[in-house]
Amino acid sequence: MQSTANYLWHTGDLLGQGATASVYKARNKKSGELVAVKVFNAASYLRPHEVQVREFEVLRKLNHQNIVKLFAVEETGASHQKVLVMEYCSSGSLLNVLESPEHAFGLPEEEFLVVLRCVVAGMNHLRENGVVHRDIKPGNIMRLVGDQGQSIYKLTDFGAARELEDDEKFVSIYGTEEYLHPDIYERAVLRKPQQKAFGVSVDLWSIGVTLYHAATGNLPFIPFGGPRRNKEIMYRITTEKPAGAIAGMQRRENGPLEWSYSLPGTCQLSMGLQNQLVPILANILEVEQTKCWGFDQFFAETSDILQRVVVHVFSLSQALLHHVFVHAHNTIAIFQEAVCEQTGVAPQDQEYLFEGHLCVLEPSLSAQHIAHTTASNPLTLFSNASENPTGLTFRDPALDVPRFVPKVDVQSDYSTAKSALGAGHQALRLARTLLAGQELMLRGLYWFVEMLQATGRKTLDVTQTALLFLSSSLGTESSAAGVPELPEVKKAAELRSRLQTLAEVLSRCSHSVRETQRSLSALSAQLVESRDQVHADKSIQQIQCCVDKMFVIYKQFKKSRQRPGLAYNEEQIHKLDKVNFSHLAKRLLQAFQEECAQKYHASLVTYGKWLREVHETRTHLRLIGCSVAACNTEAQGAQESLSKILDLLSHQLLQDQTRSAQASPPLTAASPSPKSEGLIFHMQELCESMKLLAFDLQDNNRIIERLSRTPSAPGI
Template sequence: MQSTVNYLWHTDDLLGQGATASVYKARNKKSGELVAVKVFNTASYLRPREVQVREFEVLRKLNHQNIVKLFAVEETGVSRQKVLVMEYCSGGSLLSVLESPENAFGLPEDEFLVVLRCVVAGMNHLRENSIVHRDIKPGNIMRLMGEEGQSIYKLTDFGAARELDDDEKFVSVYGTEEYLHPDMYERAVLRKPQQKTFGVTVDLWSIGVTLYHAATGSLPFVPFGGPRRNKEMMYRITTEKPAGAIAGTQKRENGPLEWSYTLPITCRLSTGLQSQLVPILANILEVEQAKCWGFDQFFAETSDILQRVVVHVFSLSQAALHRVYIHAHNTIAIFLEAVYEQTSVAPQNQEYLFEGHICFLEPSLSAQHIAHTTASSPLTLFSMASETPKGLAFRDPAQDIPKFFPKVDLQADYSTAKSVLGAGYQALWLAGALLAGQELMLRGLYWFVETLQATCRRTLEVTRMTLLFLSSSLGTERFSSVAGMPEMQELKRITELRSKLRALAEALSRCSHNITETQTSLSNLSSELMKNRDQVHADRSIQQVQCCLDKMNLIYKQFKKSRMRPGLGYNEEQIHKLDKVNFGHLAKRLLQVFQEKCVQRYQTSLVTHGKWMREVHDTRNHLRMVSCSVAAFNTEAQGAQESLSKILDQLSHQLLQDRTKEAQVSATPTAPHPSPALMDLVL
């Protein structure tokens, strides 16, 4: 045990160790509160006095929720070593989070945004106080769990930090190889003499490497053999990187350099976030300090991302879920354009459903009027243009699974098990995404079919009302010809109009029959969709993958313990060999479930979805034609009926006048022959 006046700790509770100090988990002697103590070793006192006290002075100057708090500076009892008493972060470091097999291919999007927000806020506080950190890396970003279970990341280890204004330079070299700016790498790692000076933008390079690492689970610049083994090539990659590239790798010895301008397909970040993030990475991973962004632009661009809201959109035509990042004050027109950029569906062809209801988006309104969405409850986008659904693009996790060496090698076996387990967790994440995609396809299509059925009901109601009106009109005749009298011109017109109305009634009857058949077809499709949704809900492939992972995790943890030992006894070695065999069988079983029960079902559902989408498009177009025909027939029938009524009204008026005249003539005694009536009124 070691202690100061107010704190004590056990040397076994080591949290981290560096060249000049070690960090332990400690407790307050009075309250029992957990803290972290940084104990400086004898090597630290070989540094100049101003360097020794610099970390204390920097930490005392800072006060921010995203920077580890300094509680006190004390000394050990006997050796009188300086001790920094700091805030204890129980979640470990960002590096430990990324080293976990669950995050082998990068953080989930929501967690990455938390990291981005915390790092940007912490760095902004440093720049406000004119502090340059000079050792930004995942290992120096600590994780604390908030009261509501949320992650809070904090910058720590200010041993290399110092005060430095934007226009000032420094010449001393600090930092960690993989995250060092190339100019600093040249002097610190390659030991090449050079007279370069460095500014605050060296922190931006380190932030860029850290963010890439957090987004992908790997470093952006990797020579063959790794950064620590091939240092000259590492330097060459970082200095020869073309503008706009965010990563460079060498896949074989003396092989060519391959540049990447996008994040890898295994990255879990959405296309919407990647499109915002990649330009930032490209401009801070710039070796020429004159071309590299300054902190002002970095803060402006990252704040722009963090101030945006996410609208989840599931494209039925593409069978793909999108996350659209927009500002709340943007108009819906800007949102529609953002959707177009991700889906290639033009704004005029975009139609939306939300929770089964048609969602009308008025372009001139604020985006705040858009409903709150989630990944499981997105806006459903239906495109007027038919296309083949592509679905989720992904890399088969089997391609990232290495094989165990036949002989027992504790370190190699641990590394292999870690890589295999990481690929297994990627398969689990993909299995969830594929199953969720099937649910969104079926649910969205079901909702759209429901809207088509509602259209059928409305059109059928209009058709039947028009038919009822026509049947009542055609069921009676107001006039008939008197025998022996020549037909009047109006009577011919009446006959033509009545024939036209009968033809329209027949056409509307055919439309009614057509709509009824369409309703039956849509009802059958709805039943199929519900049946398939029940099958998706009954799917247990994710649970099977998780079961394999749980068993693999137990073996992995044992390998993790064993790697720290110098060797194994005979019996332990035999158990280790059996564990390797079982681990391999479990991995094989996991991949089999993923391929046969996740991927194949998803691909089958994509084909079926494409077929159903074509049917729905055809039905929709057909319904539109029928609806237009019904509307046209209805208008035409109303016009014909109005013309018929007008003629009949004129004849009625004429008949009334004739009868009146006839009555007047018959009342005169000198009239020997009364005029016969031309027509009889029939009720």
């Protein structure tokens, strides 16, 4: 045990160790509060005094939630060694998080954004206080869990930090070589003499490497054999990197350098976030300090990302989930343009469903009016494009599963198990994503089919009502028997013929809608059955079981590698564990490939067929809508013509009555002709029927038009 006046710790509770100090978990003697103490070793006292006290002075100056707090500076009782008493972060460092097999391919998007927010906020506080850290890396970013279970990351280890303004330079060498700016690397690692001075932008390079590492699980610059074994190539990669490239790799000894301008497909960040992040990485991973962004631009661009909200959009035509990052104050028109960039669907062709209902997006409104979405409850985008859905493209996790060496090599076996377990976690994530994708595409298509069915039912109801009125109107033809041969009567007969044609068209439309409804009902039943099969899928549980068992063996291998050697019996058990681990990995990959990947691709084929069927049905219903609209126009024209005929006949009847009254004896009342009365009654009856018919056809037309309008129209 060691102690200061107020704190004590055990040397076995080591949290971390560096060249000049060790960090231990300690307790307050009075309260029992857990803290971290940084105890400096003899080597630290060989440094100049101003360097020794610099860390104390820097930490006293800083006070921010994303920077580890300094509580006190004390001394040990016997040796009088300086001790920094600091905030204890119980969840280790970002490096610990990234070294977990679960994060072998990088952090999930939500966690990465937390890291980005915390690092940017901490660095901004450093720059506001004129401090350059000079050793930014995942190992110097500590993690703790907040009261609500959220991650909080804090910058720590200010042993290399110093006060430096934006226009100042320094020449001393600090840092960890994989994260060093190439100019510092050349002098510190390759030991080449050079007279360059370094500015605050060296921290930006280290941040770029750290963010790439957090996003992908790997370093951006990897020579054959690794950064520590091939230092000259490491330097070449960083200095010869083309503009815009964010990563470089040498795959074989003396092989060519390969450049990457995007993040690997295995990382968990959405394309929406990658599109925002990659330009930032490209501009801070710039070897020439004059071309590298300054902190002001870095803070501006990262803050722009962090101030955006994500809208989840599932494209039915692609069978893909998109994360669209927009500002809440942006207009919906800007959101639609962002959707277009990711999906290729033009704004005027975008139609949305949300929770099964048509979602009307008014382009002039702000994006904050968009409903709150999640990955499992996104906006569902439907477009007129009838293309084969591509679905999710992914790298087969089997390609990332290494084989054990035949002999017992605890270090090699541990590394192999760690990589294989990382691939197992990747397979588990992919399995969940593929299953969720199937659920989204089946559910979204089911909702759209339901909407088409509802429209079909309304169309059928109104069309049937219109047919009844037509039948009633056409059935009154006998009441006009014996009517005098007048031009108006002939014209009315022609109108009746047009009405007969109209009735036949509506009858065909009614029959067609019924057939469409039956087809949609059958498709709806198939979609429900397919969704039930997705819900009953047990492949994720199978993969999870394999991962859990592999993790137990991996933990044992992790313990074994820390020992100098294994006894005979322990070695035999180790061999059996290797065999069992390999069998579990094989079962896991088989479950993924046969139960997940193959079923997913088969479902895409079936889904594509159903999607085309829905497109055809929708087009068919729109054609019916056009026919009904034409019927509406005919009905309106007939109704207007009949009204004119009725007015004319009424006028003629009045004239006949007037003439008869003038020609008859004064005491005799004039009476209209029975035939004229029958004609007038018949025309009035027909006109009233046509008025009702026109009204119902207009209502029918409005319903049909709603389906064919753009998303800015009112929803059904």
